[in-house]
Amino acid sequence: MMSKTLIRGAKLLGGEPQDVLIDGETIIQVGAGLSAEGAEVVEAGGKVLLPGLVDLHTHLREPGREDSETVLTGTRAAASGGYTAVFAMANTFPVADTAGVVEQVWRLGKEHGYCDVRPIGAVTVGLEGQKLAELGAMHESAAGVTVFSDDGKCVHDAVIMRRALEYVKAFDGVVAQHAQEPRLTEGAQMNEGVVSAELGLGGWPAVAEESVIARDVLLADHVGSRVHICHLSTAGSVEIVRWAKSRGIRVTAEVTPHHLLLTDELVRSYNPVYKVNPPLRTERDVLALREALADGTIDIVATDHAPHPHEDKDCEWAAAAMGMVGLETALSVVQETMVDTGLLDWAGVADRMSHAPARIGRAEGHGRPVSAGEPANLTLVDTAYRGPVDPAGFASRSRNTPYEGRELPGRVTHTWLRGKATLVDGKLT
Amino acid sequence: MQRHLISAADLTRDDAVLILDTAEEMARVADRPIKKLPTLRGRTVVNLFFEDSTRTRISFEAAEKRLSADVINFSAKGSSVSKGESLKDTAQTLEAMGVDAVVIRHGASGAPYRLATSGWIDAHVINAGDGTHQHPTQALLDAFTMRRRLVGRDAGLGHDLNGRRITLVGDVLHSRVARSNVDLLHTLGAEVTLVAPPTLLPVGVETWPCEISYDLDSTLPKSDAVMMLRVQRERMNAAFFPTEREYSRRYGLDGDRMARMPEHAIVMHPGPMVRGMEITAEVADSDRCTVVEQVANGVSIRMAVLYLLLGGAEFQTAGTPAAPARTAEENR
Secondary structure (H helix, E strand, O other), X not given: OOOEEEEEEXXXXXXXXXXXXXXXXXXXXXXXXXXXXXXXXXXXXXXXXXXXXXXXXXXXXXXXXXXXXXXXXXXXXXXXXXXXXXXXXXOOOXXXXXXXXXXXXXXXXXXXXXXXXXXXXXXXXXXXXXXXXXXXHHHHOOOOOOEEOOOOOXXXXXXXXXXHHHHHHHHOXXXXXXXXXXXXXXXXXXXXXXXXXXXXXXXXXXXXXXXXXXXXXXXXXXXXXXXXXXXXXXXXXXXXXXXXXXXXXXXXXXXXXXXXXOOHHHXXXXXXXXXXXXXXXXXXXHHHHHHHHHHOOOOEEOXXXXXXXXXXXXXXXXXXXXXXXXXXXXXXXXXXXXXXXXXXXXXXXXXXXXXXXXXXXXXOOOOOOOOOOOEOOEEEEEEEEEEXXXXXXXXXXXXOOOOEOOEEEEEEEEEEEOOEEEEEOXXXX | OOOOEOXXXXXXXXXXXXXXXXHXXXXXXXXXXXXXXXXXXXXXXXXXXXXXXXXXXXXXXXXXXXXXXXXXXXXXXXXXXXXXXXXXXXXXXXXXXXXXXXXXXXXXXXXXXXXXXXXXXXXXXXXXXXXXXXXHHHHHXXXXXXXXXXXOOOOOOOOOOOOOEEEEEOOOOOOHHHHHHHHHHHHOOOEEEEEOOHHHOOOOHHHOOOEEEOOHHHHHHHOOEEEEOOOOHHHHHHOOOXXXXXXXXXXXXXXXXXXXXXXXXXXXXXXXXXEOOOEOHHHHOOOOEOHHHHHHHHHHHXXXXXXXXHOOOOOOOOOXXXXXXXXOOOOO
């Protein structure tokens, strides 16, 4: 087997076409007219070459809900979507709150070899918000956990949150907060506003997110820690994070692809494929999120890939599970909402979907520049493509996408994980 | 128009007037010695009730039987639903038995809409109340009652409620009756005012086609009909209002307040009433209160809806003038 690969005529971060030569796990040369001698050639033909994407927020469901996703199917979905590293959320069964569970998930990712899996550890035992999990033990395990989150639940107790923020400073960890004030969202089914009033669905007010973010940036400031905000979804949250950053508070934030594109008007269909936590918001929020991602107030795009079996969505709204799959459509949605609208160039996309998430999660070897001497984690995108989303073609075990039949631009054709192709011409290896 | 009745907002002015006119025809059937029409003979209607509601279920059942339909009553309690069967499987099971229409009451907002639009079944779907969303036949029977009282039984035929001032008082936030009534009354040309403490109005209510007031006393003299909505005592525990006493003092309808209404104005209630909470016994038992009439009218309205949806007659669509309602006799 050849160890060299030459990617010929790829637009590096959307710039001028260049050749990239990979030897083994490493990029050894970048330039025009490189020799193909002894190398397998991939004709890029003007496609855009990006550093391998990094997702700071993925639900792989294993252990416990293998009917919806496994580490294998989830990492295959990730490779399909151009990802070379994913951070796996802790809300599995059992919860990833011990060294044993995080090591198991990490090892499964390593064995399958489609995508690096970086487990996220729970902040509190059983995600119950009462007692700190053994954060240090998870960090020292083979999984080397650096990101901690009770995602799906909010660390709502201010003292527990304060202690967690302080404690992880010892090993440069970060707490990723799912900002949702629990009392304000009891029985909540969708964004609280004009549409919820008409539909008679329990309202999920923006303030339930914003009040927790406001508290947590002040806590992070007080104890000198860094804090990461998961799936920020409202215009008000953007303003708080912008204010916090202007004060020098070490806060980072993510937005999901679906919050960049979809609004609560879609809930009028009562189709639970649009049911998600945090809920789809209004057009005004969507525009504020796009602007914030463009100006860097929001640091990254994270998928919140949340697979659910068909029966959990093929029912009435109130009975349905919350969440959407996203790994295989994320880049297309970002192209649609950010690149094709002129808000972000491809270098910006590389920053928001690779460099910055790798930096926040301390994912070594990922999110690196596309240059000689760097690990060959790469994604090749056919940005001229446009077509309808077909869930039947997903590598994920679940099909709960809100984009079925919707025309979106861009298609990932190749993904390389440390020089090894995981996706070739749109097909998993 | 549509095959289903899911929301009062789906009805055009002409659809609604046609239903009210048809209901007047149906009401005449009730005056006969034999209160039965052969219209739905051989058709099967299932009353699929996931929530307890004896009065609505009985009202539909009476309407179905007067139209000679075969009636199946399905209550979720003690059925396969309580063993975890999904709405989809329940509906498909019923359809496999040859059901022509499903009258559904469900605790989840949107469940009837899902049933009608998800391709699970082909039967007609009639919403008999879903969560805090809609209860369209209740709004129709309320409008029917108002038209009879405020316009006249015969004089009302072919007419809407143009310019009538209707006030709804109480727990709008949790009320499917309020939502349906606002939609339908607006369509029929009435001027609607909602009166409630701010805690019992939904965020977003400002976009509804109605006025909002926190003060009952100033609204009463300007009302042709005042509809009191039920207020559940449990709401007190979630801090929607401090005490039952304070609620009834500020928003309850008693004899003194009723006296401030215009002489012709009526008092309505969708039932069940919480006497002493939103309405005193004096008001509930007065002859200005139409609670019992509303129940009787409910059967006529539901007959009209079943007749128009299943009987082959078409609803008029917006823009075309309403054809005179076919009489029950003509349909024989």
